Amino acid sequence: MSASSTQxxxxxxxxxxxxLALLATETGLxxxxxxxxxxxxxxxxxxxGDNANLERQFERDKDDIRDLGVPLETVESPGQPGNNQNLRYRIPRGAxxxxxxxxxxxxxxxxxxxxxMVWREGSxxxxxRRAVMKLKGLGLVSDEPVxxxxxRLRVRDAAFEPLRAALERNAVVRFAxxxxxxxxxxxxxxxxxxxxQHQGRWHLHALEPDTQRTKTFLLRRIVSQVTTTGATFPAPLVDQTKAALSELEQVWESHTAEIEVVPDSDAATRLHKRRGTETLANGVLRLHYSDANIFADELAGYGPEVLVLSPPVLRAAVHTRLLRTAAEHSDADEGADRG
Amino acid sequence: MAERQAPLHAQDKLAFLLSLVPFLMEHERISVQQAAEHFGVPAQQIREAVKLIAVSGIPGETGQYQHGDLFDLAWDDFEENDQIVLTNLVAIDDAPRFSGREAAALIAGLQYLSALPENADRGAIATLMTKLSRGASGVPSQVAVEASESDATLALIRESVATGVQLEFDYLNARGEHERRRVDPLRVESVDADWYLRGWCHLREAVRTFRLDRIGNPQITTAPIAFHPADVLLPDVLFEGSADDLIVTLDVAPAAAPLLADYIPDDAVSTEVNGRLRTAVRVSHYHGLKRLVAGMPGVVTVVGPPEARRAVAEWAAAGAARYEAD
Structure with missing residues (x-):
């Protein structure tokens, strides 16, 4: 059939x-x-003859196949360790x-x-899409949800994709x-x-090789391109996401603010609905937050609907932001100067 | 650069072939149409894949792709009746594993959806995640999303649809006005940390989008719903522009521009002014605008019209005054 085709x-x-060929072979080809x-x-x-182009094609094909999760492995020929020409390739059925x-x-x-569906756009x-295709291959039919x-998760941080790629290759990265x-x-x-992702924001949990300490970075504060240094590091042996999330949770837990809200306002409804919000006897809300600067931005949006009582640093941060916004929009500096 | 697209395309085709073969093995006879419906692809894509499978195989003992080394197909049945019957099988016995990245995408997706009533059984979700990890050929990559608690409002919305009765709730719109709304829920949507209900609003007699965190005192009523999710074709965008929309000119720090993407009309022209992006946004009223701008201090400034600047200035000044009063 197509066996002798030259097209x-x-x-x-x-x-x-x-x-198919690598699945069918026991000893490898x-x-x-x-x-x-x-x-x-x-x-x-x-x-x-010279098959250099074809060899390069084979290298690229191996990468493409492995990328799909197909465990294409390389084994050394028995009795000829270290001989590259005699490396054998196969796909072990069990894997x-x-x-x-x-x-x-x-x-x-x-x-x-x-x-x-959560990832229907982006990286x-x-x-x-391929995971769903594989599920369909199993013949599975889903219940129609009621x-x-x-x-939808939309990862807006430009640093996400290069960091994800580096994470998979255990590549050391550099960024400002x-x-x-x-x-x-x-x-x-x-x-x-x-x-x-914690509280709707993406964080990188990383090890600083110089200090051997782990640190957490907020992706939106990465202000340069992410580049790889060429160095790699040994893959961690245990799941790192749990440690990263529980560290962020501890930070969130430890920061509390007390806030007075105008009853029945947008601020009252929405802040009341945040996870972990407590209403104190005098109607004041006690909230948890991760980052004073980010929370101050959010609170400033509520304008006169909120009054931060404590902590002082958050109170000052919200006040400063409101003053700045008011100044930047006063008629005195009609759109020109922005301090 | 077109070169880079081509292999990606072939990769997806390969993944499809590797998923289709075990499916066809499982179904000894299936029509092209049924297979197409199951996979959600055009019938022609199934036909082309089947033709390719039927002439593929392994080099075999001779290295010559002899007849028995190839898949085979009941060609007459295929060509005349559009039926697929594989008559010889090679190399593939079973479905492929997930890749580490595929498993990670699904696991993170499940974590993100942990507020849904469907995901309330945490034990079952944990079992499902373990199955995905075990069913992956590599370690799932280290991407995770914080799990959230089951959401009581989402559970009520689901119950309203399941039992076919209207949902009633207090809703505070962005102008700060309270209303009691009666709604036939049609779809729940989310973008990152923000969740929305889209439904037929009996007060407005139109499809409306409600932010879940602005819904208060939700209750199931006894009034039957007028519209089922299947009856209404929802537009793709959450918020549709209207002819009454106001156009406002803003200066935005480039890093913050993606946060405003939903407000910028498709035909807006952006220019650079003093290192900032000057662009137009579409808003339904200044009440929403003042909250948006005050919530992005230092990175967004309204350039005009003057009424818009004034609305923001007054809102921020009123907020600041609260700290000076006491």
Missing amino acids: KVPVEERLFSLV TKNEVLSTVQGYRQRFRAG YELPSDITFSAEETTLLNLAA LSGES LGYAP YLKPGEEQARVRTVAPLALV
């Missing part, structure tokens, strides 16, 4: 044939065997196939489809970080451990 083989046919026999390569293979005891109920499938959209949902209250951004060099 151009489509990329997906070559990749599919490579996966050498690069030479792949290039000379597998559909899509063999048509271009020159026996005894490729979904374990047979993993099944998903209709309810679980519904939840997974919703979870995939993980391709991944979630109520339609359209959840502007700490609130500091005039100048400082360049940080860190090993990224986890990206977590």
Whole structure:
């Protein structure tokens, strides 16, 4: 059939044939065997000639296949360790196939489809689309949810994607970080451990190689491009996201503010609904927050509907912000100067 | 640069082939149409994939792709009846695992949705996340979202739809006006940390969008709903512009511009003025604008019209005065 065809083989046919060939072999195939026999390569293979282009193609194809989660592995030929020409490639069945005891109920499938929908735009959209395709391949049909949902995470921080890529490759990164209250951004060099969203904001949990201390950075305060230094670090052995989230939770827990709100105002309704808000006997709200500067921005938006009673630093921060906004919009400096 | 797109495309096609084969193995006979509906793809995409599968295989003993080394298909059934029956199978026995990144995307998605009533059974969700991790070929990448508590308002909204009765609640609009609304819930939407209910409002007799954190005292009524989610085609955008909208000119620090993206009309022209982006935004009234601008101090300034500047100045000055009074 297509076996003797000399016309151009489509990329997906070559990749599919490579996966099939490497799944079918127990002992693995050498690069030479792949290039000379597998559909899509063999048509271009020159026996005894220069196959440098084809070899580069094979390298790229391996990356593309691994990127899909296919465990394409390299094994050394028995008795010839260290001989690159005799490295063998294969896809071990056990590592490729979904374990047979993993099944998903209709309810679980519904939840997974919703979870995939969360990433329908942005950096993980391709991944979630493919995950849904794999779920469909299992023949799963989801329950139609009672109520339609359209959840969406939009990662607006430009630093997210480069950090995520670095995280996967255990690559050390460098970026300029502007700490609130500091005039100048400082360049940080860190090993990224986890990206977590807490209170609607993305944070990087990272290890500073110089001090061997972990630190948490708010992505929106990263003011430069994120670059990799070329250095890598050993992958952490345990899940880092739990530690990162519980650290942020502790910070949030430890910061409380007491705020007076105008009854029935927008501030009263919305601040009352925040997680962890307590109403004190005199009607004052006690709230938790993570970051005084960010919370001050939010509170300033409520204008005269809120009065911060404590802590003093938050009170001063909100007051200053309101004064600044008032000054920048007074008729005296009609749109020109902004201090 | 078009080169970079091409392999991505082929990669997705490969993922599709690897998912389709085990599905076809499971269904000894299935129509192209049924398979297309199941995967949510055009029938032609199924036909092309099946044709490719049918001529693919392994090099085999001879390295020559002999007949028995290839998948095979009941070609007559396929070409005449649009039915898929694979008659020979090679290499693939089962469905592929998730990649570490795919598992991480689903796990983070589940975490993000933890406020939904469907996710209330935390034990079941934890089991599901474990299955995803075990079903991945690599360690799920380290991306996570803080889990939130089950939301009581969301549970009531769901109950309202499930039992077919209207939902009633106090709603404070951005102008600060209180109203008791009766709504047929149609869809719950979210963007990051903000959750919205879209529904048919019996007071306005139109589809309206409500912020969940502005809904007070929600209650299930006894009045039957007039519109079911399937009856109403919702527009894609949460807030539609109207002819009465006001256009305001702003200067924005470039880093803060993405936060205003929802307000900037598609045809707006942005220019750079003193290192800031000067752009137009569309607002329904100044009550919303003053909150928006006062909540982004130092990074957004209203340039005009003067009434808009005045609304912001008065709002901020009134807020500041509260700190000077006592």
